[in-house]
Amino acid sequence: MPITNRESDARLAVAAAQxxxxxxxxxxxxxxxxxxxxxxxxxTAADLAAEKAVLDVLRGARPDDAVTGEESGRTGAADAERRWLVDPLCGTLNYAVRTMLVAVNVALRTGAGTTVAAAADPFNDEVFWTDGEHARVRRGGADEVLVPSAGSRLVDVNLDPPFPNAPDFRAARLLTDPAFGEHFRPRVVSTTLAVAWVAAGRRAAYVTDGRPYDSVHFAAGIALCEAAGCVVTALHGQPLGTGADGLIVAADRRTHTTLLELVRSQVPAER
Incomplete structure (x- = not known):
């Protein structure tokens, strides 16, 4: 059976992330x-060197594609149909203080959608990847289907700026809400590897303020979660890229609904 362009792109994303x-x-x-x-x-020097390694793989195979790199910025035509989004080391501060919680994110935007993506965990030798239809994790050369689950009750909340929805929403306030503690247990790992963990069933959900749409930091994780069947919306339940920003990724509809209610409870009643 011949390899389709999407399959080829997915293999390239995995190779670049690795x-x-x-x-x-x-x-x-x-x-x-x-x-x-x-x-x-x-x-750090590792950010720069990792990005070079990723771009060498991508440009060697797809020299005509545009690229947006966290460190090197945008190259290629501004209106390119195909653009790779690369975050070579998501969790730089973790890495700099010798904490092994980081990710290497590679995603391909084709037109208005992300068609393939890969998020590599350098220290667990895992690559979470999607061809846009299925989501899998590769370890030891073998692939396993990603199955979301809310069973852990663990929710990662990103506390890093920017906070465009403040003061109506503050992630730190979500953690202190007694209702949050009734349903979930908080985690703060400061890397978008946690977004891939929602697709893998290792987290019930992930919540952040900011502008994650079409972002080098979030594109790969969002694509993984969408392919795995997670519920993915902006902070107030609207589609990503419309209205207010922020992100809620949940393993199932019930978890998403509960988090959405907790977020909405922060908005003053008169509004």
Whole structure:
């Protein structure tokens, strides 16, 4: 059976994410200068080297595709039909302080949608990936279908800025809501690897403020969750990319509904 373009793109996304993950793993623990990017954000030598490894794979196979890299910015035609979104080291601060909670994210936007994606965990030798129709995790050369589950009751909440929905919504306030504690147990790992964990059934949900639509940080995880059958919306339940920003990814409709109610409860009644 011939390999379709989407299958080929999916294999490329996995290979690129694995190349970046190998660099991240090999450079772990090395002394590294911080390259300040403003607003408290920074990159390390590992960010730069991992992005180069990812881009080398992508450009070697798809030289005509456009790319947006976390560190190198946008290249290729501004209106390109095909654009790769690359976050070479999601969890830079974790990595810089020798915490092994990071991801290498690679996603392909074709037109208005993400068609394939891969999120690699360098330290567990896992790659979560999707061809846009199915979601799987590859470990030890074998693929396993991702099955979302809310059974853990663990919800990751991102506390990093920006906070465009403040003061009506603050992620930190969600954690202190007694109703949240009645339903869920909070986790804060500060990497979008946690989004892939929702697709894998390791988290019940993920919540963040900010602007995740078409983002190098979130595109891969969102595509994985959508392919796995998770419920994925913006912070107030609307489709991503419309209205207010933010993100709720939930393993099932019941979990999503509960989180949506908790978010809405923060908005003053007079509104």
């Amino acid at each position: 190349a970046g993950a190998a660099v991240v793993r090999d450079m772990y623990g090395e002394p590294s200068a911080r390259f300040e990017k403003g607003a408290g954000d920074f990159a």
